[in-house]
Amino acid sequence: MPELPEVETSKRDLELFFSGAPVSGIKFHEKRIRVGDPSPDLPGPGWLGAGIDRHGKTLIMGFSRPETHISPGENAPARPILFLLSRFGMSGSWRRIDSRANPPHSHLEIRFSDRNSRLVWVDPRRFGRIELARDPRTAHLLSQVGPDALAISPEELGALLSCTSRPLRAALMDQRLLAGIGNIYMAEVLFAARLSPFRKSSSLIPSEVRALWTSLQAVLQAAIAEGGSTIHSFSREDGRAGGYQRLHLVYGREGLPCAGCGLPVQRTTLEARSLYYCFSCQPGVRTDSRRMPSEDFLDGERPDADRIDSVPQSAHDRKGNKDARSFPFSDTSRRDPVAR
Ligand SMILES: [Zn+2]
Secondary structure, three states: OOOHHHHHHHHHHHHHHHOOOEEEEEEEOOHHHEEOOOOOOOOOOOOEEEEEEEEOOEEEEEEEOHHHHOOOOOOOOOOOOEEEEEEOOOOOEEEEEOOOOOOOOEEEEEEEOOOOOEEEEEOOOOOOEEEEEOOHHHOHHHOOOOOEOOOOOHHHHHHHHHOOOOEHHHHHHOOOOOEOOOHHHHHHHHHHOOOOOOOEHHHOOHHHHHHHHHHHHHHHHHHHHOOOOOOOOOOOOOOOOOOHHHHOOOOOOOOOEOOOOOOEOEEEEEOOEEEEEOOOOOOOOOOOOOOOOOOOOOOOOOOOHHHOOOOOHHHHOOOOOHHHOOOOOOOOOOOOHHHO
16 A cells, blocks of 8 residues: 555656646546545646645645736746645556556546646555545545654654554554554554554653654655555556565565564564564564454544544644644745746
């Protein structure tokens, strides 16, 4: 499943191609993948690609319509006024296609009047979702997600974890707490931090929170530098695979010697998902051998709000104001990709 590094890889791969490109049309081949407000019309002639951003596992493409909202003589690039959000689900990806035929499982395409290729949303398992929104801050796909895992401060991470007694493995993957982490990077980050996946989140002491935050940033940045991980289906816009799966230290390495101690990496199955860890390097008593239904949910599919005791406002927003959360495109001081 694409996680933060894979979505960030897509963003970086597509940005130059997309930004400033004149749109000729957007066509859904599978309308059921669209969620949220059905009223925004699809961008067509007169619209431009106006930058790409990301929050957690959601990619956000901005579209502008220069002739309708720039005063005559104004030189500034038009700000995006419509956004296409894509949540990658299990197997979604954006592909740049030059040939006449779309690849199998193509559900949506964006065509451009001055480009030979088009952007096609490919999703064999169809768990991905697309939303058109006039403001990403109020979009359905981002309505229940916490701060971005790359943008969070150590203090915010500590505040998030202190409010849940769930094990670390479940808390890290809960998109309402922290956006961007799934099964692969949860395992890699906890191994790098030498923390047991079974540790109660609220039991971490400050030095452990700091180690976890440092590992979180380091693992995500290293994975982005490698173009993400390709396990089953993730591919980059040109069809290439990511490279970080070669550098995994525990994920997918059951029985192989641990890079830290040489003992075999363990794998166990919880909630139909594989959990990889080293019981020697990540010491901690397994406290959740009893099945805990709905303990972690899949990318927003199975929310279980009652499992969070209370999320302090500070966990969602440094200013304590949920509406002012730092979302992509919401900061007017950001560089406009069109201007680059
Ligand atoms: Zn070990």
